[in-house]
Amino acid sequence: MKKTFVGLAVWLFSAAMAWGEMTSPPATNQEKDVAYWADAVASRLKVTGYAQAGYTATLTENGQNANSFEMYRAILMVGANVTPQFYAFFMHDFKSKDMQEYYLEYRPLKALNLRFGQSKTEISMENPMSPTVLESISPMSQGVFWLCGADPLMGNPAGRDMGLMAYGSLFSGHLFYVLEVVNGGQTNAADKDNKKNVIAKLEYKPVPNFRLSVSGQLGYGTAMNASAYNPTVQVGDTYRQNRYSAGVEWKSKRAGSDYHHHRCAVVRSELIGGKDGGCKSFGAYLSTAIPVYKGLDVVAMADYMNYNTDARLKKTNLMAGLQYWIFKKCRVQAQYTYSLRSDAMKALQGNNRSLLQAQVQVAF
Numbered sequence: 079m080k081k082t083f084v085g086l087a088v089w090l091f092s093a094a095m096a097w098g099e100m101t102s103p104p105a106t107n108q109e110k111d112v113a114y115w116a117d118a119v120a121s122r123l124k125v126t127g128y129a130q131a132g133y134t135a136t137l138t139e140n141g142q143n144a145n146s147f148e149m150y151r152a153i154l155m156v157g158a159n160v161t162p163q164f165y166a167f168f169m170h171d172f173k174s175k176d177m178q179e180y181y182l183e184y185r186p187l188k189a190l191n192l193r194f195g196q197s198k199t200e201i202s203m204e205n206p207m208s209p210t211v212l213e214s215i216s217p218m219s220q221g222v223f224w225l226c227g228a229d230p231l232m233g234n235p236a237g238r239d240m241g242l243m244a245y246g247s248l249f250s251g252h253l254f255y256v257l258e259v260v261n262g263g264q265t266n267a268a269d270k271d272n273k274k275n276v277i278a279k280l281e282y283k284p285v286p287n288f289r290l291s292v293s294g295q296l297g298y299g300t301a302m303n304a305s306a307y308n309p310t311v312q313v314g315d316t317y318r319q320n321r322y323s324a325g326v327e328w329k330s331k332r333a334g335s336d337y338h339h340h341r342c343a344v345v346r347s348e349l350i351g352g353k354d355g356g357c358k359s360f361g362a363y364l365s366t367a368i369p370v371y372k373g374l375d376v377v378a379m380a381d382y383m384n385y386n387t388d389a390r391l392k393k394t395n396l397m398a399g400l401q402y403w404i405f406k407k408c409r410v411q412a413q414y415t416y417s418l419r420s421d422a423m424k425a426l427q428g429n430n431r432s433l434l435q436a437q438v439q440v441a442f
Contacts, residue, residue: 222361
């Protein structure tokens with residue numbers, strides 16, 4: 079009886095479709111063109127995005143406390159497979175009202191891909207990673223954030239730059255390389271010193287869930303602002319801007335993009351240092367996320383940064399918290415951070431303090 083019903087339903091559906099085609103007027107050339115282009119666009123475009131908003135309470139020892147609700151990011155991304163070899167990407171942040179990324183890629187081979195435009199620089203493992211997957215609400219470690227653009231001299235907290243990149247994977251995906259030539263300036267701006275920065279990166283994966291990474295930068299920058307952390311460079315000076323990093327990351331398994339159902343334990347650690355003019359800086363962090371129950375993770379991070387090794391401008395942030403993945407890349411986070419400063423750093427940033435933070439992340 080069931081088979082008879084299914085067969086009858088299929089026959090009726092087919093007959094209805096055939097009758098519709100017989101009785102409907104033939105499609106015009108214009109309608110066919112519109113349908114073709116609609117299908118072409120739908121098959122080639124991918125629209126994604128995310129928003130992060132939260133609450134931060136700052137409790138300063140022997141100082142003034144503060145608290146605020148904040149919108150951190152509201153990102154819309156559009157990727158387009160123009161052809162099998164050409165790919166275009168655009169990213170806009172409605173919070174800062176800036177175009178964050180825009181580039182065109184030519185992908186002839188796995189071993190060689192070319193990108194021209196503005197995107198995140200490949201200094202360190204952490205900088206190219208999306209805030210949607212990082213463990214900390216901040217979201218980056220101090221060293222990566224500072225040396226990839228947040229230094230007032232650079233005035234580029236987005237960690238992005240304009241230029242030409244070559245990248246690819248070799249030896250069955252075990253070795254990944256990046257070579258970049260960039261302006262070494264601010265986002266959405268022309269080069270101010272006519273000197274380019276060269277960035278190189280190598281990552282080695284002996285097994286799929288474990289990687290080792292080294293990266294470095296040689297180049298120059300033009301000081302956009304004065305920095306109390308670095309008196310060796312003045313506004314408008316063209317100064318040496320070198321970077322280096324080394325890191326390691328381990329994951330218990332491949333997680334995919336659905337973090338609610340398919341998560342893994344992750345441990346990541348990096349060393350990063352730089353020299354800006356006559357000022358040397360150095361940072362290191364250890365970060366982890368460990369699944370404990372269904373969509374719930376325990377997260378923790380130890381983050382050290384010496385903003386000027388001669389002046390001993392040192393700060394250590396110790397963070398612990400929880401995150402719950404509601405659906406795929408959507409999560410809620412709650413964290414406590416204790417920030418410990420050296421005496422020299424206290425003179426610039428104030429006393430030690432505690433931070434209570436919560437964040438909601440919606441992504442699609």
